[in-house]
Amino acid sequence: MNLITDWPLSLAAWERSKASLSGGVSTGLRASMPPHPLSFERGQGSQLFDIDGNRYTDYVLGWGPVFLGHSHPEVVQAVAEQLPRGQTFGSGHALEYEVAERIVEFVPGAERVLWSNTGTEADQSAFRLARAFTGRQRILKFAGHYHGWQDNMLVSYRGAGATQHPEPGAGTRGQSSAAMSDVRVARFNDLESVRVLLENKAEDIAAVVLEPLLANSGVLVPEPGFLEGLRDLCTRTGTVLIFDEVITGFRLAMGGAAEYFRVTPDLTVMAKSIAAGFSLAAIAGRADIIDQVNAGVVHAGTYNGNPIVLSAAKATLDYLARERPHATLAGRAQRLASGMSDALAAAGIRGHAHAVGPIAQLALGIDRLSDFEQYLQADWAAYDELIVALLRRGQFVLPGGRWYLSTAHTEADIDQTIAAFTDALHDLALSPGSVESTTSSAAAER
Ligand SMILES: Cc1ncc(COP(=O)(O)O)c(C=O)c1O
Missing domain, CATH: 3.40.640.10 (Type I PLP-dependent aspartate aminotransferase-like (Major domain))
Incomplete structure (x- = not known):
């Protein structure tokens, strides 16, 4: 797997943008995306292309609206x-x-x-x-x-x-x-x-x-x-x-x-x-x-x-x-969540993943996720590290653990994302002070 190491053109674009556009991108949440906002030049189906020449499978979907994939x-x-x-x-x-x-x-x-x-x-x-x-x-x-x-x-x-x-x-x-x-x-x-x-x-x-x-x-x-x-x-x-x-x-x-x-x-x-x-x-x-x-x-x-x-x-x-893509998409989101759960369990990293319809949710540092208080208790600092580890492997995901699937996401996209996720967990396990390691993850229980 070829890892992306940095994003020099995106970083330069963001620095330039901040001089005229406050925050450098158009919302505060986008400005907070780790490691810094990326600059994209094109989207096609489930894929996004940044100005550094990298390609990503997109689970952000413009924070939700791109439900049919880019440029359907x-x-x-x-x-x-x-x-x-x-x-x-x-x-x-x-x-x-x-x-x-x-x-x-x-x-x-x-x-x-x-x-x-x-x-x-x-x-x-x-x-x-x-x-x-x-x-x-x-x-x-x-x-x-x-x-x-x-x-x-x-x-x-x-x-x-x-x-x-x-x-x-x-x-x-x-x-x-x-x-x-x-x-x-x-x-x-x-x-x-x-x-x-x-x-x-x-x-x-x-x-x-x-x-x-x-x-x-x-x-x-x-x-x-x-x-x-x-x-x-x-x-x-x-x-x-x-x-x-x-x-x-x-x-x-x-x-x-x-x-x-x-x-x-x-x-x-x-x-x-x-x-x-x-x-x-x-x-x-x-x-x-x-x-x-x-x-x-x-x-x-x-x-x-x-x-x-x-x-x-x-x-x-x-x-x-x-x-009528809803049932197929729900199946794909379910498979993505199970794949991530299995990978967490295999890596001994505490975490939880589930899906409802075409939306998956992942959280680190907690075993269960059934109410808002538990959601707040998840380890969102570690999750930000995971976001960067996933970006390096060509996966673009939201802060806060929500993954959107579009009708353009294929079974092959999901397979490739699960493989990238499994690999990304190595970065996390290596990073000191990230998530507490345990073998009793919700993933193992389900
Ligand atoms: C459930 C819900 N309601 C309202 C809004 C606000 O929508 P908009 O960002 O289009 O103003 C959002 C945006 O994320 C949302 O998720």
Whole structure:
């Protein structure tokens, strides 16, 4: 295996970029990727190519959206056909409803759709609709769940206040305390922590929002009865139940997590994976809640529903509806997780891997991963070392342990990645002060 030793051109590009672009890349998270952000020139299918001439199998997928792989030919063709016909019209066009019809067809509970551009803003639209519908003010979220970077939602997620509840724990400097006072926090898989807040009228809860599969903090499944219990509590208290399916929409199944776990929310927010890397988000759900946009609830956005992103979405959803890749992809993700578990056990390195649908999760330094607290306890410093060891072997993975598979990832990619992972563990075992070595890994138990 030819190892990449360093990335001189990427490093130089990043240094140059930092002089004009703060952080050198376009988000703080990208800036924090070890050993430093790489600069890419091209993506094709499951492969990425950097400016130093290296090739990687990509499990980052643009942090999620590139679900059909890079530059999928059907998406490229659809966008290329649309581009010369205009970029945005400031009024109606056929793609708006043609793609909305596909969402209504597949997403449980979707009677009506609104277009937006990012998950962050679509979540905020859903909250506004819920407030208008209920006449109540507050949103209830769960510790460890991510719903974008706005002041009200970037709470009880990471850092000192990560597990704080029911008062939200701050997520960033410069945060509005007024926005935070409109939020309450409960614990995932703890119905009682929700019930006490929903049944207390003084708490004034308009909506409960969650990642039905907690993808952002460990790819954690809801315990049996949890989503059903939430559904029941929300129905009984007249609270709007919002599934944030920005990651899971059309990825876990055509109908997302709602189909996968068989629970229907009042509103669903989708973004990543509905438009193959283009910036599109949707709010879908009950007509009586969403149609309030025709009765005084403002839903705005210059770029909403522009034909370029919707042409990409139409091609993406048509491809998924035709090919139905979900079961095959889930099998591949499962094989990747088992391969990584076996390699950890063989190397005597403590760790855990599992997969749900086409998303795998890996963590070092812990034996089990079934709740947010365990996720926080994993050895993320060692994981950063692993990221670099994997990069050297042509594997591009996210911080935080989540691995995304696209429809372009082949069995051969998975085999090659497991071999690279097995080899990368040698670096880790050699590195002093990394993960504690033990033979009793979760991998060995499963
Ligand atoms: C579950 C979830 N909700 C909302 C968001 C915010 O989406 P965006 O980054 O498009 O604003 C994300 C982004 O990662 C997400 O994972």
